[in-house]
Amino acid sequence: MDARSSTFETLSKRIEARTARAGIIGLGYVGLPLAMAVARSGFAVTGFDIDPKKVVALDACRSYIDAVTDEALTAEIEAGRFSSTTDFASLADCDVIVICVPTPLTKHRDPDLSFVEATSRSIAAHLRSGQLIVLESTTYPGTTDDIVKVILEETGLKSGSDFFVGFSPEREDPGNQHYHTATIPKVVAGDGKEALSLMKSFYGTAVSTVVPVSSNATAEAVKLTENIFRSVNIALVNELKTVYAAMGIDIWEVIDAAKTKPFGYMPFYPGPGLGGHCIPIDPFYLTWKSREYELPTRFIELAGEINSAMPRYVVGKLAEALDIRAGKALSRSRVLVLGLAYKKNVADIRESPSLRLIEIIEERGGRAAYHDPFVAEIPPTREYQALKGRKSIDLTPEAIAEYDAVLIATDHDVIDYAALSKSAKLIVDTRNVLSRLGLSADHVIKA
Numbered sequence: 001m002d003a004r005s006s007t008f009e010t011l012s013k014r015i016e017a018r019t020a021r022a023g024i025i026g027l028g029y030v031g032l033p034l035a036m037a038v039a040r041s042g043f044a045v046t047g048f049d050i051d052p053k054k055v056v057a058l059d060a061c062r063s064y065i066d067a068v069t070d071e072a073l074t075a076e077i078e079a080g081r082f083s084s085t086t087d088f089a090s091l092a093d094c095d096v097i098v099i100c101v102p103t104p105l106t107k108h109r110d111p112d113l114s115f116v117e118a119t120s121r122s123i124a125a126h127l128r129s130g131q132l133i134v135l136e137s138t139t140y141p142g143t144t145d146d147i148v149k150v151i152l153e154e155t156g157l158k159s160g161s162d163f164f165v166g167f168s169p170e171r172e173d174p175g176n177q178h179y180h181t182a183t184i185p186k187v188v189a190g191d192g193k194e195a196l197s198l199m200k201s202f203y204g205t206a207v208s209t210v211v212p213v214s215s216n217a218t219a220e221a222v223k224l225t226e227n228i229f230r231s232v233n234i235a236l237v238n239e240l241k242t243v244y245a246a247m248g249i250d251i252w253e254v255i256d257a258a259k260t261k262p263f264g265y266m267p268f269y270p271g272p273g274l275g276g277h278c279i280p281i282d283p284f285y286l287t288w289k290s291r292e293y294e295l296p297t298r299f300i301e302l303a304g305e306i307n308s309a310m311p312r313y314v315v316g317k318l319a320e321a322l323d324i325r326a327g328k329a330l331s332r333s334r335v336l337v338l339g340l341a342y343k344k345n346v347a348d349i350r351e352s353p354s355l356r357l358i359e360i361i362e363e364r365g366g367r368a369a370y371h372d373p374f375v376a377e378i379p380p381t382r383e384y385q386a387l388k389g390r391k392s393i394d395l396t397p398e399a400i401a402e403y404d405a406v407l408i409a410t411d412h413d414v415i416d417y418a419a420l421s422k423s424a425k426l427i428v429d430t431r432n433v434l435s436r437l438g439l440s441a442d443h444v445i446k447a
């Protein structure tokens with residue numbers, strides 16, 4: 001057996017026997033649930049993060065991610081299968097290292113790969129023969145091979161013989177009660193056939209279905225395709241919403257009827273705009289990369305344009321409703337924005353259109369407050385610094401009645417919508433939740 005195949009065979013056997021140690025870098029929405037799934041499948045897992053507060057919380061068996069309960073975390077820690085650290089020297093002890101760090105956009109909406117690059121350098125500083133390095137962060141095709149692998153090979157070690165490199169996109173859906181890390185099929189790829197084989201066996205232990213593809217770039221493209229598909233389809237229904245509204249047609253009624261078609265149609269729903277860490281951002285990773293090939297990504301740009309125009313459209317509808325129904329200008333009105341999180345039943349406000357709604361209402365001279373059962377206070381954000389520190393108001397009948405309008409931006413399930421409807425003077429519903437609950441009324445308009 002030559003040195004190359006012995007490195008591969010040794011790692012392969014360690015993965016199969018679950019004696020390999022896994023290191024997960026970036027213990028956020030993606031990394032922590034993944035660390036739990038890998039630990040549960042029998043591996044010893046070390047979690048790495050640059051944020052010492054996260055490590056302190058985890059050491060105290062306190063999870064800060066909804067998808068991971070304190071009990072689940074405690075079980076893995078007590079079983080000796082999970083620990084976390086800020087000390088990257090321990091990377092040398094890991095046989096499989098998975099990178100789950102952020103991939104945001106810069107101020108100029110270009111990919112910001114600084115986190116991926118910094119992490120690759122941390123790994124390179126401790127790289128040794130016989131490790132599998134996996135990127136899970138969402139990114140444009142070519143990142144794993146052209147950036148991660150290149151940084152790692154600067155050590156003099158070679159991908160495919162000394163160490164192995166793979167990509168596997170994350171498909172976490174925060175708040176989803178039916179699917180979690182272990183039950184969502186996982187696309188895997190590797191740089192070369194040995195890397196792919198290691199990827200299949202590593203992920204095969206932690207998730208129920210593994211979907212191998214031929215290259216890291218293909219796997220990177222799979223993730224972008226999934227998110228572009230959502231962004232474009234949401235933009236389409238948002239555009240149809242505005243057109244049908246002008247015609248007096250209810251888009252939600254149209255979608256409910258259209259989705260009875262048993263083939264060739266998939267329902268997407270309009271809303272106040274896109275939110276979350278993925279859908280508003282990831283498509284632009286492809287737009288940026290396509291420029292290198294002098295190819296436009298018109299669907300992506302158009303979807304971005306339509307979706308980001310939604311908060312202004314919704315506030316326009318709110319102003320119109322106040323005007324017509326209450327004879328009151330938005331500039332003299334108090335508006336309660338219901339739901340700050342970007343989607344229902346979660347606490348995540350990243351890129352949430354609710355923040356933009358508040359900003360536009362106030363730009364137009366109105367006064368805005370918010371209620372969100374999951375977000376007690378607005379944390380510091382890069383874009384909405386003026387909103388920092390505002391607190392969620394209590395949703396009492398008296399408080400509701402003080403507002404000229406309630407703008408439903410997020411349809412959290414725990415809200416008592418019947419009570420809300422009783423106390424509110426005017427409701428602008430961007431999620432169709434009142435109609436869905438059979439609470440349509442004269443003072444409820446859709447936007």
Ligand SMILES: NC(=O)c1ccc[n+]([C@@H]2O[C@H](COP(=O)([O-])OP(=O)(O)OC[C@H]3O[C@@H](n4cnc5c(N)ncnc54)[C@H](O)[C@@H]3O)[C@@H](O)[C@H]2O)c1
Pocket residue numbers: 025026027028029030031048049050051054100101102103115118119136137138139170171172173174277278
């Ligand atoms: N949140 C989702 O639902 C979701 C879904 C699919 C894919 N993704 C992708 O997964 C990746 C991670 O997203 P997330 O939502 O988990 O982000 P997150 O912000 O919740 O977590 C990232 C973590 O990485 C840590 N970190 C940053 N730089 C680091 C470094 N150099 N070394 C170690 N740790 C570092 C941060 O402190 C943070 O704890 C992104 O590429 C994202 O696009 C996210």
